[in-house]
Amino acid sequence: MRTDSGYRARDPDLTVVRGEGARHRGVHPARLARLAQGVGEAFVELLAVLAPVECVCCGSEDTALCGACARRLRLLCTRPFRAEGQAPALLTVDGAVILPVVAGGHYRDELAQALLSFKHLGQGRLASVLAPALGKAIRAAVGDGVGICLVPVPSSNAAYRRRGFSPVHLLLGRLWRIDALPGLHMTDALKKAPGRGNGQKGLGRGERARRVRGSMTVRLFRKGSLEGRACVIVDDVLTTGATLAEAARAVSAAGGVVCGAVVLAATRPPAGSEPPVGGPDTPPTPTQTKNKLRKDELPVAMN
Numbered sequence: 001m002r003t004d005s006g007y008r009a010r011d012p013d014l015t016v017v018r019g020e021g022a023r024h025r026g027v028h029p030a031r032l033a034r035l036a037q038g039v040g041e042a043f044v045e046l047l048a049v050l051a052p053v054e055c056v057c058c059g060s061e062d063t064a065l066c067g068a069c070a071r072r073l074r075l076l077c078t079r080p081f082r083a084e085g086q087a088p089a090l091l092t093v094d095g096a097v098i099l100p101v102v103a104g105g106h107y108r109d110e111l112a113q114a115l116l117s118f119k120h121l122g123q124g125r126l127a128s129v130l131a132p133a134l135g136k137a138i139r140a141a142v143g144d145g146v147g148i149c150l151v152p153v154p155s156s157n158a159a160y161r162r163r164g165f166s167p168v169h170l171l172l173g174r175l176w177r178i179d180a181l182p183g184l185h186m187t188d189a190l191k192k193a194p195g196r197g198n199g200q201k202g203l204g205r206g207e208r209a210r211r212v213r214g215s216m217t218v219r220l221f222r223k224g225s226l227e228g229r230a231c232v233i234v235d236d237v238l239t240t241g242a243t244l245a246e247a248a249r250a251v252s253a254a255g256g257v258v259c260g261a262v263v264l265a266a267t268r269p270p271a272g273s274e275p276p277v278g279g280p281d282t283p284p285t286p287t288q289t290k291n292k293l294r295k296d297e298l299p300v301a302m303n
């Protein structure tokens with residue numbers, strides 16, 4: 001019989017912690033949480049070993065993501081960029097930015113295929129390429145900032161039940177274990193509010209916003225931990241921005257100071273308006289200052 005405690009132990013929404021900074025480093029519960037996360041990921045990798053594997057992008061055999069496709073994926077994520085301009089829920093009717101967002105890459109080609117497969121299957125090989133891309137976007141967003149609190153967006157309850165893991169938590173957990181984000185904190189503060197519909201697929205902008213509003217809340221035992229802290233929301237994919245706006249609303253309501261958000265991939269803007277992304281012909285710019293989130297870009301009209 002599956003006990004509640006067993007369920008909780010495997011729930012990455014509940015186990016990715018270490019949100020209180022260096023003074024908690026090495027504390028027993030944090031170690032346990034990391035162990036649980038590691039075991040979950042190892043299980044997912046074991047499944048990948050047992051099942052026949054082929055590249056999720058090109059179909060070549062023996063690996064979930066072949067070297068050539070992994071290389072192309074990395075190229076798609078060489079230049080994190082500001083993406084809120086293509087997310088209607090993050091702009092006012094006048095076009096003013098409600099919540100600035102930095103995206104690792106455009107949701108297309110190898111990035112889209114790998115991310116989609118990862119969300120369904122969670123292969124470790126995909127995580128090993130996707131996690132650094134997310135880390136790069138986070139670093140581009142916060143620059144040398146320290147003490148900033150990363151707050152992952154929770155999976156919908158239905159998605160979590162279907163997959164058994166939360167993609168963004170898995171990626172952040174991986175970055176955390178290899179200490180790829182020194183100076184930053186992570187607080188798994190958000191959860192889905194009970195009794196709310198979660199599905200957004202196929203809904204228009206207005207319906208999405210209505211469905212999402214009030215759908216997240218800060219975990220009771222995390223409430224004090226966000227008070228007055230600079231926070232950056234982290235999610236996997238940006239579409240309309242309704243989910244990020246709701247996460248920012250919930251964090252703000254708990255006293256957190258939301259500086260912006262980071263996503264691994266942003267869906268494409270309308271045809272013809274898409275700027276070039278990093279590739280062999282577009283080397284990374286020497287400075288990413290313009291991609292950073294500034295503290296004076298605090299969200300307004302978030303209610």
Ligand SMILES: [Zn+2]
Binds near residue numbers: 058070
């Ligand atoms: Zn391939």
